[in-house]
Amino acid sequence: MEHGVMNKYLLLSLVLLLLTSCNKYKIEGSASDAGLDGRMLYVKVLNADKVWHSIDSCEVIHGEFSMKGEADSTMMATLFMDNMAILPLVVEKGTMKVTMSGTETKVDGTPLNEELYDFLHKQSELENKVQELLHKESQMILNGENPDEAHEMVNREGKKLSDEMSKLVVDFITGNFDNxxxxxxxxxIASNMPYPVVTPEIQQIMDKAPASFKEHFLVKExxxxxxENMERMNE
Structure with missing residues (x-):
């Protein structure tokens, strides 16, 4: 009888240990700017009341920082320095490696963070191509080429880049409805818009979105x- 009770306790302890280990995360990072030494970093999540809630924090020491803990679930979060947002990250099981340098800012080491920063890298590349295209138009005009032809070229190439950007965003969001x-x-994407409007990309996303996505407080708001803005514009 005693052995049976003991086995039950051992089994329960093992289950609790496994459940706890599944939720463990670690964040290891480096910052190349020496001016960041001594500054505090915070991992914050936005709650339904639109208040940033800190779930972890640490101090930058000799260009390095580290945090570890347990999370009840996988969470989209933001890394803050004092009260300034620095970068987005996903708090998930495993070790996340944060790199902050003059040439690169990224989070890798865990599946969702690597997927997120692969997307952000592709988005940044397309944005750079748009800037290069605008510079090319100015250069063509300075070189004596017909301004109308230069403008037509920019519009044509710009449309291709715009379509590529739209596809990137729509495919990424609709492909991650399960996380x-x-x-x-x-x-x-919404935070980078001048003001909220229903763009063709937003409409495509909403047409495909499950209820869980549509009912999220950030999406609903x-x-x-x-x-409302679209209705005003159509009056």
């Missing part, structure tokens, strides 16, 4: 304001 990246990237 936190969908709402996280939707919020990032954006769509509510965006639809």
């Amino acid at each position: 936190v990246l969908s709402v996280g990237v939707f919020a990032l 954006f769509m509510s304001v965006a639809q």
